[in-house]
Amino acid sequence: MSHGFETLAIHAxxxxxxxxxxxxxxxYQTSTYAQxxxxxxxxxxxxxxxxxxxxxxxQECLAALEGGPVGLAFASGLAAEDxxxxxxxxxxxxxxxxxxxxxxxxxxFARVAQRWGLEFTPAKVSDVAAVRAAVQPGRTKIVWVxxxxxxxxxxADIAALASMAHDAGALLVVDNTFASPxxxxxxxxxxxxxxxxxxxxxxxxxxxxxxxxxxADAALGExxxxxxxxxxxxxxPFDAWLTLRGIKTLGVRMDRHCDNAERLAAYLDGHAKVAQxxxxxxxxxPGHEVAAKQxxxxxxxxxxxxxxxxxxxxxxxxxxxxxxxxxxxxxxxSLIEHPGRMTHASAAGSPxxxxxxxVRLSVGIETVDDLLADLEQALG
Numbered sequence: 526m527s528h529g530f531e532t533l534a535i536h537a538x539x540x541x542x543x544x545x546x547x548x549x550x551x552x553y554q555t556s557t558y559a560q561x562x563x564x565x566x567x568x569x570x571x572x573x574x575x576x577x578x579x580x581x582x583x584q585e586c587l588a589a590l591e592g593g594p595v596g597l598a599f600a601s602g603l604a605a606e607d608x609x610x611x612x613x614x615x616x617x618x619x620x621x622x623x624x625x626x627x628x629x630x631x632x633x634f635a636r637v638a639q640r641w642g643l644e645f646t647p648a649k650v651s652d653v654a655a656v657r658a659a660v661q662p663g664r665t666k667i668v669w670v671x672x673x674x675x676x677x678x679x680x681a682d683i684a685a686l687a688s689m690a691h692d693a694g695a696l697l698v699v700d701n702t703f704a705s706p707x708x709x710x711x712x713x714x715x716x717x718x719x720x721x722x723x724x725x726x727x728x729x730x731x732x733x734x735x736x737x738x739x740x741a742d743a744a745l746g747e748x749x750x751x752x753x754x755x756x757x758x759x760x761x762p763f764d765a766w767l768t769l770r771g772i773k774t775l776g777v778r779m780d781r782h783c784d785n786a787e788r789l790a791a792y793l794d795g796h797a798k799v800a801q802x803x804x805x806x807x808x809x810x811p812g813h814e815v816a817a818k819q820x821x822x823x824x825x826x827x828x829x830x831x832x833x834x835x836x837x838x839x840x841x842x843x844x845x846x847x848x849x850x851x852x853x854x855x856x857x858x859s860l861i862e863h864p865g866r867m868t869h870a871s872a873a874g875s876p877x878x879x880x881x882x883x884v885r886l887s888v889g890i891e892t893v894d895d896l897l898a899d900l901e902q903a904l905g
Contacts, residue, residue: 680812
């Protein structure tokens, strides 16, 4: 029997515990497990880096939500990304990344992976022809996209890029953090691997750091599972439990994030002190039609450019009261930040440098009229 998203979020991988009937999966806070005989671990558990029942419950749930056979949980989104790159790529290989990728992802490629021989090319992932032009035949192993991108909210056509990547002999990797699996399921459109920072919408409460990979191919999933164990960047059982708790309300939270973001985007779009609003839900957004095709709704992230330039953008960030000035996103509380000086500072001076007048909002689930009033006073 197939189940809806909200049912899977609450039940997938989370049957009542067999011995006591506990409805919520226990936190198996243990490093090792008694074995019945030499080489005979119970249920396959021998050491918690290799496997832990709480983490397994999370991994099964993530796989169900993204529609893939294998899900893997990590200590952070970047730990998941690093494990994927080292499992799939070798020195001399080439990867295409978004030309406005998350600053941490850019730092991983430019400061870490490039040192061991992995080359990369930034490309505008909303332009299939531009991505195709960046392919290096025989060398490009991954086409890596975010959709929406961070922080300029570009929209990539997942199905078109999957076809193009596969024709080139490459994998399509989709960072689905901004959308969450509730709004978008890239594997259904041909993606090979889905990446998440589960710190964000999946966890949803700004109280846990984590990452995930979900794959379309079971064999690749087992290769990644081997690397997960060999490299060791797993999340602990309490972090896995907190993430599972967040997942249970993902659907209802995302609907409220979207409700609030739509109201705020419409307000900002008509404001004299805002030069441009970037939100996929606005018909003026160049990726609006593609987003409408592959997303359930348009998400809780808004970026806008301040009419008074960088100083004005910084001033707005400093003046909000309800919007907390902080990095990260996807929690129940609203956040505001200046990408150029905060989350994307590592891209300064590179082709991925973001505009100085850009402000990024992570719209929370507070009373929307209170959020509107806070922006109104901050904008002056």
